[in-house]
Amino acid sequence: MTDLELSFEAPDCEPGDNWCEIVDQLTGSQWLASSANWLIAKPITIILILIFAMIVRTIARRLIDRLTRASGGRIPTLLRPLKERAPQALGTLMSERREQRARTIGSVFKSIVSVLVFGIAFMMILAELGVNLAPVLASAGILGVAVGFGAQNVVKDFLSGVFMMLEDQYGVGDVVDVGEASGTVEAVGLRITTMRDVNGTVWYVRNGEILRVGNSSQGFAVAVVDVPIGYGADVGQATEILGRVATYAAENEPVSEDVLEPPEVLGVERVSATEGITLRMTVKVRPGRQWAVQRSLRARIMAAFEDAGIQGPMVRGFPATEA
Structure with missing residues (x-):
């Protein structure tokens, strides 16, 4: 065997490396056997991580759907620990108000679950590939700060919408005055509140721009x-x-x-x-x-x-x- 052939010859299998021994027995190639960890073991591990992450995400999303589902006029389970200031005078709008509030809060939890599950899965995959996570986490932190500064209004609108939903400041069917616009609320989102005034004009108000709310539909x-x-x-x-x-x-x-x-x-x-x-x-x-x-x-x-x-x-x- 020449020196050139020896230079391409892979090292022997390490003790306890089952994949290396199996490939060596099947192919008789030391190079393939020594590369079995990258060719077989790591891809299978990455696939298992992704499958497990998708299963966890699916279970969590179904659980959130069950908690936010309103059946038979009952209050969704997710809303029971939270304040509810909706007036009974809203009648048929009550269920729509609860449903939209629960659906919006549920969408927030679904997004959080997806980010957490796939974020952890991504880190596990990088660790499996031998990537040093410290620089990645540092870069992600710097990128997050940069995005936060660049999208301050979006973050402000989102956080305002979350707290507004949790506190039930207003909802579908309420007559509110938010300063520049007033009317009946038709839809409530995490970023935008839609209302219609007495003239029929539809107003789209960013939640982050609402400094005070006058609600004419709470209590009495x-x-x-x-x-x-x-x-x-x-x-x-x-x-x-x-x-x-x-x-x-x-x-x-x-x-x-x-x-x-x-x-x-x-x-x-x-x-x-x-x-x-x-x-x-x-x-x-x-x-x-x-x-x-x-x-x-x-x-x-x-x-x-x-x-x-x-x-x-x-x-x-x-x-x-x-x-």
């Missing part, structure tokens, strides 16, 4: 009814009619379905040279129903004032006339 609402009368009107008579009509309306349908407490007449709210005397009354109602109650009470009260001959205020400089 207050219907504030201001009724103007002229200077020549009898304030005592007008106040008595206001209380009587409001109490009657609150005790009968359809207003009674939304009223939580009896109406309270506060009396004279303000006196204006152009609007005359303004009487104010408040009613505690179901959340989101204050505007409907206000319109109904205002129509009944104005009709009662007209029947009683209560004077209305001056309009555009013309003297008050009999209402």
Whole structure:
């Protein structure tokens, strides 16, 4: 055997290297036998790692789906430990609100599970290939910092959406005011909140840009009814009619379905040279129903004032006339 042939001859199998011995027996080639660890053992190990990671990920995702599934109108298991401020007045929107909230939180957990499982699998594969993980982890940390600085707004929107979901600040069906836009919430995501205002305009608001939220659909609402009368009107008579009509309306349908407490007449709210005397009354109602109650009470009260001959205020400089 020449020196050239000896230079290509692989070393003998190490003790305990079963794959090397098996390949050596099957092929009789020392080079293939000594390379069996790279040609057979490591690829099989990497495939097993990937298969195990996919199995773990699938089981975890199915478990999350089961925890976020709402069946028979019940609260999803994932939401039971969390606060829920959704008003019962939302009716059929309640299930949609819960479903979307659970689905969004579940998607966050699924993403976290996928990153953790495949991240660990990737590290195990690198370790199996003999790669030094210390520089890789250091580079990943630097890259993460760079991405964090470059995508600050996205991270801010995402984190704001997560906390908003966990705290249930608002949801589908709520009437909210977020500053630049207000309306009924149609969809809630981790980055964007979609709402529609009274004019039908759809607003897409980034969660990270929401500094404060005014929610008109939690707990209860207050219907504030201001009724103007002229200077020549009898304030005592007008106040008595206001209380009587409001109490009657609150005790009968359809207003009674939304009223939580009896109406309270506060009396004279303000006196204006152009609007005359303004009487104010408040009613505690179901959340989101204050505007409907206000319109109904205002129509009944104005009709009662007209029947009683209560004077209305001056309009555009013309003297008050009999209402």
